[in-house]
Amino acid sequence: MKIPSHERIFIGGRWQEATGGAPTEIISPYTEEVIAHVPTASADDIDAAVQAARSAFDDGPWPRLSHAERIAAMESLTAVYSQHLDDMADLITAEMGSPASFSRLGQAAGAASIMALTTQAAKKFPWVQRRAGVMGEVHVRRQPVGVVGIIIPWNVPQNLLMPKLIPALIAGCTVVIKPAPETPLDALWVAEMIEQIGLPEGVVSVVPGGRDTGEALVRHPGVDKIAFTGSSATGRHIASLCGEQLKRYSLELGGKSAAIVLDDAHISKTVNGLKMAGLMNNGQACVAQTRILVSETKHDEFVDALAEMMAGLTIGDPADMATDIGPLVSRRQQQRVQDYIRIGTEEGAKLVLGGADAPVDRGWFVRPTLFADATNDMTIAREEIFGPVLTVLKYTDERDAIRIANDSDYGLAGSVWTKDVAHGLEISGQVRTGTYGINMYMLDISTPFGGFKQSGIGREFGEEGLAEYTELQSVVCAGKLPELADQ
Numbered sequence: 047m048k049i050p051s052h053e054r055i056f057i058g059g060r061w062q063e064a065t066g067g068a069p070t071e072i073i074s075p076y077t078e079e080v081i082a083h084v085p086t087a088s089a090d091d092i093d094a095a096v097q098a099a100r101s102a103f104d105d106g107p108w109p110r111l112s113h114a115e116r117i118a119a120m121e122s123l124t125a126v127y128s129q130h131l132d133d134m135a136d137l138i139t140a141e142m143g144s145p146a147s148f149s150r151l152g153q154a155a156g157a158a159s160i161m162a163l164t165t166q167a168a169k170k171f172p173w174v175q176r177r178a179g180v181m182g183e184v185h186v187r188r189q190p191v192g193v194v195g196i197i198i199p200w201n202v203p204q205n206l207l208m209p210k211l212i213p214a215l216i217a218g219c220t221v222v223i224k225p226a227p228e229t230p231l232d233a234l235w236v237a238e239m240i241e242q243i244g245l246p247e248g249v250v251s252v253v254p255g256g257r258d259t260g261e262a263l264v265r266h267p268g269v270d271k272i273a274f275t276g277s278s279a280t281g282r283h284i285a286s287l288c289g290e291q292l293k294r295y296s297l298e299l300g301g302k303s304a305a306i307v308l309d310d311a312h313i314s315k316t317v318n319g320l321k322m323a324g325l326m327n328n329g330q331a332c333v334a335q336t337r338i339l340v341s342e343t344k345h346d347e348f349v350d351a352l353a354e355m356m357a358g359l360t361i362g363d364p365a366d367m368a369t370d371i372g373p374l375v376s377r378r379q380q381q382r383v384q385d386y387i388r389i390g391t392e393e394g395a396k397l398v399l400g401g402a403d404a405p406v407d408r409g410w411f412v413r414p415t416l417f418a419d420a421t422n423d424m425t426i427a428r429e430e431i432f433g434p435v436l437t438v439l440k441y442t443d444e445r446d447a448i449r450i451a452n453d454s455d456y457g458l459a460g461s462v463w464t465k466d467v468a469h470g471l472e473i474s475g476q477v478r479t480g481t482y483g484i485n486m487y488m489l490d491i492s493t494p495f496g497g498f499k500q501s502g503i504g505r506e507f508g509e510e511g512l513a514e515y516t517e518l519q520s521v522v523c524a525g526k527l528p529e530l531a532d533q
């Protein structure tokens with residue numbers, strides 16, 4: 047496919063020159079060659095985008111349309127988007143190295159499903175309610191939160207954009223999107239689709255750039271809410287900046303999820319499930335099940351089975367549908383993951399498979415790596431690695447397994463693998479994570495997703511995901527309220 051470069055950025059519906067200096071190079075993680083350029087937005091560009099969003103929110107037609115009208119506009123966007131799913135997936139693969147087999151399902155098609163599910167949820171959402179109050183009937187309304195700044199990372203960029211953009215727009219907000227510097231092309235393509243459906247001026251801007259551009263958006267007093275996905279370190283910093291202005295924020299952050307393998311689990315099915323649950327997207331997934339907890343009794347047998355699965359993974363061109371593991375997003379990420387592998391060995395974990403050397407000369411690949419005999423205080427068990435690295439830890443009994451699963455700063459996801467599903471459900475209730483899987487791990491994009499502890503604040507998807515873009519207003523009345531009109 048042809049990879050588009052961009053000369054301009056999208057400010058409030060108009061394509062404009064950026065003033066942020068040198069353009070950002072998009073480098074193929076597979077060939078290490080520059081495949082495109084995009085302009086870098088400056089703090090002035092952010093200011094222009096926020097001002098456009100502010101006027102569109104304060105004085106423009108968008109927040110004053112009915113929910114049904116905004117839902118219809120998002121259905122039009124979904125229809126346009128859905129015509130380009132494979133091309134969008136391929137573009138993301140070119141930008142960040144996600145294997146096509148994952149991209150085709152998990153990148154663009156997933157994003158389109160999120161768009162459709164959000165519009166469906168919005169049709170049933172209680173935008174206005176009547177409640178019996180202490181002084182009579184109360185009119186409870188969900189107003190839009192205002193101007194929303196969206197900041198996302200590169201790993202599943204469209205899947206992270208859509209659960210913010212679509213509910214924010216349906217609620218009546220106006221938005222400024224700051225994509226990751228590694229993956230601005232897919233976001234700029236969405237800007238073109240937005241132009242095609244014709245939203246009012248100022249409602250959406252796409253301003254590519256890095257940390258400074260993002261921070262200018264967070265600090266801007268014209269922004270009412272920041273919707274962020276990224277690392278816990280950045281999330282903590284953003285929350286503190288928002289706190290200074292009492293700006294609203296929702297944060298979807300990192301994870302270090304534990305898969306508890308009970309002794310009655312079917313070994314080959316579990317290992318096969320962990321291939322996806324632990325290594326999807328080259329291991330660059332916030333929900334990856336990377337701490338594998340196995341009993342002392344089953345440890346060796348399970349490690350052998352995992353090693354066999356990982357030794358059989360096909361490493362190669364991410365555009366090839368047969369590839370299991372493609373390159374990581376950047377040289378920096380490759381080196382970071384290789385450093386973790388070195389640290390794992392230095393701290394005394396047993397390297398069963400893989401290693402810190404690159405498997406090929408060209409492309410930012412990391413060997414699929416398996417550690418065993420690790421303990422939960424080791425760096426590789428505590429920190430998010432974000433690469434194709436799994437770590438097996440031993441537990442003595444089930445209570446010990448639950449203790450280890452919970453002994454983490456993170457609380458994003460987890461899973462239990464057992465023939466006894468009812469027992470698996472009991473275990474899920476004892477683990478402090480926002481989502482959980484029994485004999486699988488996959489997030490369900492129709493139900494609340496988010497983190498406990500350092501994994502975030504707030505929820506995406508479904509009703510709860512819509513609520514994140516609203517402010518509640520309660521209206522009391524001295525007399526009788528008029529009948530509730532259709533929304």
Ligand code: NAD
Pocket residue numbers: 197198199200201202206224225226227255256257258259260261262264275276277278280281283284298299300301331332430432458497501502
């Ligand atoms: P990151 O935090 O470094 O960057 C994320 C985004 O924030 C990028 O767009 C970046 O330019 C921007 N940014 C960086 N510093 C900023 C600042 N000071 N102010 C404003 N914006 C700033 O994250 P990353 O390493 O690119 O992404 C990987 C992380 O994202 C992992 O920790 C992963 O777990 C997390 N993640 C979480 C979820 C989730 O839903 N919980 C999903 C995917 C990824």
